[in-house]
Amino acid sequence: MGNRAGGRRTGPKCIAIVGPFASGKTTLLEAILARTGTIARQNPVSSGNTVSDHSAEARAHAMSVEATFATTEFMGDSLTFVDCPGSIEFAFEAEPVLAACDLAVVVAEADEKKIPALQLIMRKLDELGVPRILFLNKVDKAIAGVRETLKMLQPASTAPLLLRQIPLRKDNIVIGSIDLALERAYIYREYAESEVAEIPGDEKARELEARFSMLETLADHDDQLMEQLLEEIEPPKDAVFDDLSADLRDGSVTPVLIGTAEKGNGVLRLLKAIRHDAPDIEATRKRLGAPDGAATLVQVMKTVHTAHGGKLSVARILSGSVADGTELFGQGGDSAKVSGIYRMLGKDQAKQPSAKAGDTVALGKLDGVRTGQTLTSAKGGIAPLIAFEAPQPVYAFALRPKERKDEVKMSAAIQRLAEEDPSLGLRHQQDSSETVLSGHGEMHLRVTVERLEGKNQIAVEGHTPAVPYRETIRKGVQQRGRHKKQSGGHGQFGDVVVEIKPLPRGSGFQFTDTITGGVVPKTYIQSVETGVRDYLKSGPLGFPVVDVAVNLSDGSYHAVDSSDMAFQMAAKLAMKEGMAACSPVLLEPVMKVEIFTPSDATAKITGIVPQRRGQILGYDARPGWPGWDVVEATMPQAEISDLIIELRSATAGVASYRAGFDHMAELTGRLADEAMNANGKAA
Numbered sequence: 048m049g050n051r052a053g054g055r056r057t058g059p060k061c062i063a064i065v066g067p068f069a070s071g072k073t074t075l076l077e078a079i080l081a082r083t084g085t086i087a088r089q090n091p092v093s094s095g096n097t098v099s100d101h102s103a104e105a106r107a108h109a110m111s112v113e114a115t116f117a118t119t120e121f122m123g124d125s126l127t128f129v130d131c132p133g134s135i136e137f138a139f140e141a142e143p144v145l146a147a148c149d150l151a152v153v154v155a156e157a158d159e160k161k162i163p164a165l166q167l168i169m170r171k172l173d174e175l176g177v178p179r180i181l182f183l184n185k186v187d188k189a190i191a192g193v194r195e196t197l198k199m200l201q202p203a204s205t206a207p208l209l210l211r212q213i214p215l216r217k218d219n220i221v222i223g224s225i226d227l228a229l230e231r232a233y234i235y236r237e238y239a240e241s242e243v244a245e246i247p248g249d250e251k252a253r254e255l256e257a258r259f260s261m262l263e264t265l266a267d268h269d270d271q272l273m274e275q276l277l278e279e280i281e282p283p284k285d286a287v288f289d290d291l292s293a294d295l296r297d298g299s300v301t302p303v304l305i306g307t308a309e310k311g312n313g314v315l316r317l318l319k320a321i322r323h324d325a326p327d328i329e330a331t332r333k334r335l336g337a338p339d340g341a342a343t344l345v346q347v348m349k350t351v352h353t354a355h356g357g358k359l360s361v362a363r364i365l366s367g368s369v370a371d372g373t374e375l376f377g378q379g380g381d382s383a384k385v386s387g388i389y390r391m392l393g394k395d396q397a398k399q400p401s402a403k404a405g406d407t408v409a410l411g412k413l414d415g416v417r418t419g420q421t422l423t424s425a426k427g428g429i430a431p432l433i434a435f436e437a438p439q440p441v442y443a444f445a446l447r448p449k450e451r452k453d454e455v456k457m458s459a460a461i462q463r464l465a466e467e468d469p470s471l472g473l474r475h476q477q478d479s480s481e482t483v484l485s486g487h488g489e490m491h492l493r494v495t496v497e498r499l500e501g502k503n504q505i506a507v508e509g510h511t512p513a514v515p516y517r518e519t520i521r522k523g524v525q526q527r528g529r530h531k532k533q534s535g536g537h538g539q540f541g542d543v544v545v546e547i548k549p550l551p552r553g554s555g556f557q558f559t560d561t562i563t564g565g566v567v568p569k570t571y572i573q574s575v576e577t578g579v580r581d582y583l584k585s586g587p588l589g590f591p592v593v594d595v596a597v598n599l600s601d602g603s604y605h606a607v608d609s610s611d612m613a614f615q616m617a618a619k620l621a622m623k624e625g626m627a628a629c630s631p632v633l634l635e636p637v638m639k640v641e642i643f644t645p646s647d648a649t650a651k652i653t654g655i656v657p658q659r660r661g662q663i664l665g666y667d668a669r670p671g672w673p674g675w676d677v678v679e680a681t682m683p684q685a686e687i688s689d690l691i692i693e694l695r696s697a698t699a700g701v702a703s704y705r706a707g708f709d710h711m712a713e714l715t716g717r718l719a720d721e722a723m724n725a726n727g728k729a730a
């Protein structure tokens with residue numbers, strides 16, 4: 048014991064603050080910055096004046112919408128905290144942060160509804176191998192005991208939650224905490240350091256019981272401690288601390304500290320635990336599989352375009368050092384020179400001459416560098432140490448500027464936003480010539496549009512993207528089309544007979560001819576095909592026509608008056624008249640959908656599907672996700688556009704889905720009329 052390399056690691060640290068929606072992350076960061084003296088006082092989030100939620104968008108929606116970096120000092124150590132948004136719609140923002148941080152502080156609260164969200168975060172930390180401390184916040188309003196709360200939260204975590212502190216109550220109000228490792232009591236004082244006290248006599252039994260249970264969990268990874276417990280020998284305090292550090296760092300337990308961020312309570316203990324137990328940059332390098340060597344290595348965590356137009360790449364220096372002018376190479380050997388190194392405090396930056404391994408700083412003007420990239424000082428560059436893949440978007444907006452003159456400006460601004468937020472999708476929809484922005488929920492896109500408008504002074508209009516309807520026919524017909532004009536000199540003459548026939552779904556378009564004896568010359572057969580194809584771009588219902596075969600069976604021509612144009616016209620005439628008689632019908636795209644949901648909401652989800660004209664194909668346990676199900680269904684694309692909103696509200700915000708095109712299906716009745724009306728208006 049005591050030899051598990053549990054000692055304190057010095058050097059700058061980077062700590063991500065994560066946790067379910069509104070658990071108090073921003074409040075905690077504010078409390079930390081106040082406690083370390085980086086800010087004069089702790090502002091409540093309701094003031095709209097915190098270090099994190101300073102943007103107009105965060106204030107407007109009373110939630111964090113991006114990762115915020117704040118560097119502070121605590122007892123001589125440099126600590127950079129990164130306050131990550133809790134909403135699942137902004138979850139991707141945290142991934143490059145988590146990858147390059149040393150430790151995550153998971154802020155949780157005693158709220159059953161937020162367990163699935165907590166589970167999602169814990170899974171991500173498991174996946175990335177990030178050690179963590181759980182900060183059980185809001186103990187001021189907790190009704191249940193902490194141990195019951197941990198029992199409730201435990202299913203969200205694969206590692207055992209190890210209670211390190213228990214609350215000290217008076218008249219049912221939490222007035223402080225008892226640290227089970229230090230065996231000391233702390234009496235909370237608002238916005239100030241707690242007062243150290245002896246453990247009150249009547250709390251001793253409860254303390255010993257909780258402490259024993261903590262030691263038992265630690266003994267699972269320490270045979271010597273196990274023996275001591277069995278023989279009822281009091282283990283040395285230092286050895287307990289070493290175990291706590293070592294178990295935290297290798298992820299075998301998740302220590303739990305408690306507090307009330309809003310009043311700054313429990314914050315100093317948390318800072319001390321971080322100082323003592325957090326792994327350092329060496330461990331993080333190892334976790335990322337960074338190559339050894341003399342070269343400088345940098346991992347980019349976020350990209351921002353500041354109000355003054357400069358691009359900042361917020362990055363962790365994994366090894367070596369960076370100074371103004373340092374040339375950094377990405378994958379493939381592209382390079383950029385650092386121009387400006389800044390220490391971050393929310394929206395403010397302070398210039399500094401250089402940065403060394405472990406530091407988290409913003410690097411100026413790294414053109415071409417993207418979030419998630421790894422950079423090196425070695426010529427030749429380096430492949431990213433970790434690959435980030437944004438989940439499939441679940442919500443989309445079609446955008447256009449209110450004023451035409453803003454088109455170019457809007458498209459440049461969207462490019463910048465997409466650079467800042469790699470989870471945004473951007474495509475140009477041919478059918479409707481719309482710019483379609485896709486993302487992870489309504490709020491995500493709303494915030495994106497607000498940024499577009501606010502930062503760039505462009506007014507934009509957003510609406511649900513058009514569904515790519517098609518049309519086809521139900522029966523065939525034979526139709527003649529004659530185009531004949533005699534006006535003065537040269538006439539125009541084309542005459543065709545076409546046979547129009549429906550094809551099986553998914554066949555597309557086929558053109559053939561059965562012309563014999565040259566009644567329509569070869570070159571004009573080509574013209575007929577061109578005319579037919581042109582017509583099919585918009586059929587009798589106003590949509591592109593699919594699954595149709597057209598055969599040119601007969602016709603006639605005129606040696607002088609026939610022309611390419613005349614035959615195209617004749618073909619279009621034949622198609623126009625013929626198609627109307629073929630019982631045209633609208634087709635809508637139907638998608639195959641997989642909906643991921645906590646199992647206790649599966650019944651609700653299977654109820655939502657048929658209401659959206661969907662068909663359940665089946666549901667099952669989600670592989671590798673205890674407590675989750677996957678529901679498979681088919682559903683018309685038109686019904687999926689806002690599906691996520693309903694799924695999220697049925698599952699406290701955590702359900703998601705993946706969809707891919709499956710087939711086209713006939714659409715008739717009121718919905719078909721609506722689609723045609725909408726199309727008519729747009730055209």
Ligand SMILES: Nc1nc2c(ncn2[C@@H]2O[C@H](COP(=O)(O)OP(=O)(O)OP(=O)(O)O)[C@@H](O)[C@H]2O)c(=O)[nH]1
Nearest residue numbers: 068069070071072073074110111133185307308309
């Ligand atoms: N009672 C109580 N409320 C708290 C405490 N800490 C935070 N809150 C409240 O919880 C709400 C959310 O706080 P935030 O700090 O914005 O939470 P967050 O986790 O940053 O939220 P998102 O970033 O939007 O996910 C606010 O109303 C806070 O005042 C606490 O210790 N006790």
Ligand SMILES: [Mg+2]
Nearest residue numbers: 072073110111
């Ligand atoms: Mg927040």
